[in-house]
Amino acid sequence: MAKRRLTDQQKRRIASNKNSLSKLQDSTDTSTDNRIFNGLVVSHHGRKLVVETEDSQQYDCKLRQNLGDIACGDSVVIQVDKKDHGVVLAVNERSNLLEKTGFAGQAKAVAANIGQVVVVCSVEPEPNDYLIDRYLTAAENLPAEALIVINKIDLLNDDNKAVIETIKQTYRKIGYRLIETSIKKDTGLSELKAALKNTTSILVGLSGVGKSSLVKMLLPDIEIRIGEISTVSKEGKHTTTVSSLYHLPDGGSLIDSPGVRDFTPCHRDKEDVVNGFIELRPYRGYCKFSNCTHTSEPGCAITEALQKGELSLQRVNSFKKMLDDLENPVR
Numbered sequence: 001m002a003k004r005r006l007t008d009q010q011k012r013r014i015a016s017n018k019n020s021l022s023k024l025q026d027s028t029d030t031s032t033d034n035r036i037f038n039g040l041v042v043s044h045h046g047r048k049l050v051v052e053t054e055d056s057q058q059y060d061c062k063l064r065q066n067l068g069d070i071a072c073g074d075s076v077v078i079q080v081d082k083k084d085h086g087v088v089l090a091v092n093e094r095s096n097l098l099e100k101t102g103f104a105g106q107a108k109a110v111a112a113n114i115g116q117v118v119v120v121c122s123v124e125p126e127p128n129d130y131l132i133d134r135y136l137t138a139a140e141n142l143p144a145e146a147l148i149v150i151n152k153i154d155l156l157n158d159d160n161k162a163v164i165e166t167i168k169q170t171y172r173k174i175g176y177r178l179i180e181t182s183i184k185k186d187t188g189l190s191e192l193k194a195a196l197k198n199t200t201s202i203l204v205g206l207s208g209v210g211k212s213s214l215v216k217m218l219l220p221d222i223e224i225r226i227g228e229i230s231t232v233s234k235e236g237k238h239t240t241t242v243s244s245l246y247h248l249p250d251g252g253s254l255i256d257s258p259g260v261r262d263f264t265p266c267h268r269d270k271e272d273v274v275n276g277f278i279e280l281r282p283y284r285g286y287c288k289f290s291n292c293t294h295t296s297e298p299g300c301a302i303t304e305a306l307q308k309g310e311l312s313l314q315r316v317n318s319f320k321k322m323l324d325d326l327e328n329p330v331r
Contacts, residue, residue, distance in 0.1 A: 033082045038092070041074040041112075045242040051078050051086060061086035069109035071097065072243040072255050073200055096142040098202065101264040105329050111243065111255045115199030116145040122209040123155040127167050133318040135204050136176070137276025138265035147177050147195055151210040154182040170312050174279045183213050193218065196248055202255040215256050219246050264325065273322050279311060280319060295320060 042058065043050035049061045049070065059080055063070060067088060070076065075092035095113050102108030117139035121127035132148065139146035148171055156164060172178055179195065181188035196218070203211045216222070243257045267273050270293075274280050280302060288299025297303075302319075305311045 035080045036089070037078050037080065039076055039078050040245070041070060041072050041076060042245040043242055044070065044072045044244075049088065051076060051088070053078075059084055059086035061088050063088050067091055069107075071109040071112045072245045072257070073112040073114060073202075073253075075113065096144060098138060098142060098144075099266040100138075101266055101329070107266045110257055111202045113200060114142060114144050114202050114255070116147060116196070116201040117142070118147045118149055118196075118201050118203050120149045120151055120203055120205035120209045120211050120214065121167070122150065122152040122205075123160055123164060124152055125206060125208055126160065126163060128206065129167065129170070129314055130318050130321065131206065132167075132171075133277075133315065134265055134322065137267070137273065137322065140276045140278060141265070141267070141272050145199070147179065147201075149188075149192065149214075150178065150180045151214065152182060153180045153187055154185045166314075170314060173312075174315070181214065183210065183217055189217060193248075193250060196254060197251045200245075200253040200255065202257060204257065211256065215246070215254065218248060218254060222246060267322070267326050270323060270326065273319065273326060276322075277315060277319050279315065294323065 037051075037053040039051035039053045039059070041049055042052045047063045049063060050058050051061045052058045059078065061078055062085075064087065067090070070088065070091060074094065076088050077090040077092065078086045078088050080086045097112050098110040098114055098117070099107040100110055117135060119132055119135045119139075121132060127150070136146050150164060150167065153164075168178055168180075177195070179188045179191050181192055183189070192214070203214065205211055243255065245253055245255045247253050265276070267276070274284055283301040283305055286301035287294070287297070289297055292300050294300050294302045302311070302316065306313065306316050
């Protein structure tokens with residue numbers, strides 16, 4: 001396989017990481033019993049981390065109290081003792097951090113240094129367009145590429161075909177790439193593999209949409225428990241309990257995060273929400289009132305565009321609901 005070319009941003013990050021490592025080596029006890037390494041967080045569960053060093057060695061590590069949230073994909077500096085027990089000393093500069101709103105409205109780290117957010121939905125359970133929109137706004141504000149995967153396409157029938165077709169048309173029209181996949185019928189899997197090359201991707205989506213099955217297909221040598229759809233609720237059972245990063249055989253890395261039934265991105269303000277909807281960006285600054293809430297004011301550029309058929313009603317409804325969620329968060 002040809003050697004991957006580094007981007008300028010990656011070169012700067014590597015140089016910064018080496019500088020951080022050098023400073024820590026100068027200030028830390030580096031006797032023969034203690035070694036200092038740069039590493040990548042490849043597994044995260046609470047305060048338990050597994051860090052992979054540049055020579056592909058993996059160490060169980062504890063986390064210092066004052067380092068804040070650390071996530072899968074973080075580049076860190078660790079100290080390892082003679083028993084191969086590690087301690088995280090520092091977190092290197094991030095290119096981005098995906099967060100969700102956790103308990104009491106506090107931000108909770110999900111994954112770091114992401115190049116692509118892969119939003120996985122499925123024919124069954126039926127796609128939740130508002131959840132898809134929330135993931136997409138999170139991707140746009142990182143920023144990172146966004147890819148939508150409709151899985152279990154083999155379950156398509158006369159009852160659900162219209163819903164899936166609407167999803168496809170809505171998101172393709174505004175420029176998102178969409179791949180239809182089926183493990184059973186080997187549909188779209190080669191296309192998905194190609195889309196994951198040479199970047200770090202994270203799979204997000206409701207439990208039961210088949211994220212773990214896709215990971216098992218992409219990484220056949222990794223044991224991933226596959227959940228079954230509840231026959232009563234048709235909602236998936238949570239099968240991934242630890243966030244993990246895997247290196248893909250054809251290049252790139254994949255972060256598999258715990259399944260979520262809900263996702264609220266951490267928007268700082270209204271501008272974050274607008275920026276998260278790519279088709280709304282051209283209308284920024286064109287409302288009659290500078291403090292327009294885009295809900296009921298006259299002269300709202302977004303409302304007028306909707307009335308002209310330039311925007312999707314579903315997407316505008318998602319946008320307005322997201323603004324309302326921002327102003328009235330659930331505690």
